[in-house]
Amino acid sequence: MRMVQVPLGERSYDIHIGENIWPAINEIWPQRLKPGQVLLVSDENVFGLYGGKLIAALHEAGFSVTPAVVPAGEQSKTLKWADTLYTAAIEAGLDRSGFIVALGGGVVGDLAGFVAATYLRGVPFVQVPTTLLAQVDSSVGGKTAVNHRLGKNLIGAFYQPQLVWIELETLSTLPKREYLAGAAEVVKYGVILHEPLITLLEKQWDGFIAGETPVLTEVIGDCCALKARVVAEDEREGGLRAILNFGHTLGHALETATSYKYYLHGEAVLAGMVLAVQLAQRRELLTEEEARRLLRLFARVGLKPAPPGLQAEAVLGALKQDKKREGDDIVFILPETIGKVRSFKDVDPQAVSDVLAAYLD
Numbered sequence: 001m002r003m004v005q006v007p008l009g010e011r012s013y014d015i016h017i018g019e020n021i022w023p024a025i026n027e028i029w030p031q032r033l034k035p036g037q038v039l040l041v042s043d044e045n046v047f048g049l050y051g052g053k054l055i056a057a058l059h060e061a062g063f064s065v066t067p068a069v070v071p072a073g074e075q076s077k078t079l080k081w082a083d084t085l086y087t088a089a090i091e092a093g094l095d096r097s098g099f100i101v102a103l104g105g106g107v108v109g110d111l112a113g114f115v116a117a118t119y120l121r122g123v124p125f126v127q128v129p130t131t132l133l134a135q136v137d138s139s140v141g142g143k144t145a146v147n148h149r150l151g152k153n154l155i156g157a158f159y160q161p162q163l164v165w166i167e168l169e170t171l172s173t174l175p176k177r178e179y180l181a182g183a184a185e186v187v188k189y190g191v192i193l194h195e196p197l198i199t200l201l202e203k204q205w206d207g208f209i210a211g212e213t214p215v216l217t218e219v220i221g222d223c224c225a226l227k228a229r230v231v232a233e234d235e236r237e238g239g240l241r242a243i244l245n246f247g248h249t250l251g252h253a254l255e256t257a258t259s260y261k262y263y264l265h266g267e268a269v270l271a272g273m274v275l276a277v278q279l280a281q282r283r284e285l286l287t288e289e290e291a292r293r294l295l296r297l298f299a300r301v302g303l304k305p306a307p308p309g310l311q312a313e314a315v316l317g318a319l320k321q322d323k324k325r326e327g328d329d330i331v332f333i334l335p336e337t338i339g340k341v342r343s344f345k346d347v348d349p350q351a352v353s354d355v356l357a358a359y360l361d
């Protein structure tokens with residue numbers, strides 16, 4: 001088992017990563033969590049696959065468990081479902097000596113985390129992420145949220161878990177498309193922070209895609225360590241944390257322009273990263289060679305073609321609405337070399353239109 005620490009003073013916690021680590025729950029969780037009631041939040045898919053194993057391990061460790069299962073998918077990340085979970089928590093008699101566990105992808109993690117942050121003004125919380133995206137990204141860093149009908153993730157809190165438990169066995173059932181969408185965020189960490197991760201992925205790509213345990217442990221552990229470093233420096237997104245938005249400026253615009261129906265988040269981010277690398281190459285931040293190397297790796301993840309008929313104006317319109325824009329400038333995170341990015345407010349709109357038009361063609 002590999003362990004990665006997220007150093008946040010008194011809010012520090014450990015991420016445990018390994019295959020078939022369910023039995024170790026008995027040893028490790030009681031060191032951090034008092035015996036008591038547990039509200040286990042999951043979605044219908046994941047609960048059917050892994051709920052039994054987690055409940056058995058929690059019983060073994062001396063916890064009492066009440067499951068609360070929501071439908072799979074983004075539609076469950078709402079205040080209405082949060083309210084249903086508050087009811088389940090009250091009916092289960094959950095108090096501050098108990099805790100909430102999220103077993104699932106980013107949807108369950110964000111929703112259960114938000115409920116944990118607000119129920120009784122905060123009860124302890126554990127993440128058991130089961131998608132690659134949740135394991136390398138959403139379960140680490142303490143952002144929790146539900147959606148509002150006027151926008152995604154508008155209602156939320158920064159709230160750190162007590163523990164993140166990454167059971168690699170869960171990835172064996174994750175649909176390939178979801179896996180590759182998570183892979184896009186994996187590649188992102190290499191581009192923004194750590195060239196050796198790019199080299200590792202180039203060398204071990206087949207093992208990574210096949211889900212071989214040693215490769216996954218190394219890759220996922222490295223991503224968690226990189227995110228932990230960023231979060232430790234900038235817990236509440238005052239500055240550095242913005243580099244995690246590499247590929248997300250155009251990625252979000254593509255998601256918005258297609259009403260969140262065509263791309264998975266990671267697929268849109270991958271397209272955004274391709275366009276950002278092309279912008280960086282045009283500005284001669286990246287050499288031809290570096291850009292080619294990154295585009296080759298992105299191609300292995302598999303760039304999704306734009307939907308037929310998507311107009312550049314629709315994407316550019318969405319870009320201008322982006323909540324991360326500062327004043328009238330659109331902020332792009334661009335690589336200066338592989339492993340180092342910076343934010344730019346002065347990206348030439350014509351260059352943006354050009355790379356976008358080439359993708360939409």
Ligand code: NAD
Binds near residue numbers: 108170172173
């Ligand atoms: P998800 O939670 O919807 O999971 C994707 C699908 O895979 C679902 O149908 C789910 O039931 C299924 N699934 C999950 N694990 C499985 C497994 N092991 N085997 C088989 N099927 C499985 O989607 P996601 O991509 O994990 O998360 C997306 C959400 O994460 C979005 O709401 C996004 O806003 C949020 N997010 C949050 C942060 C953060 O910092 N908090 C960061 C990135 C994304």
Ligand code: MG
Binds near residue numbers: 248269
């Ligand atoms: Mg993302």
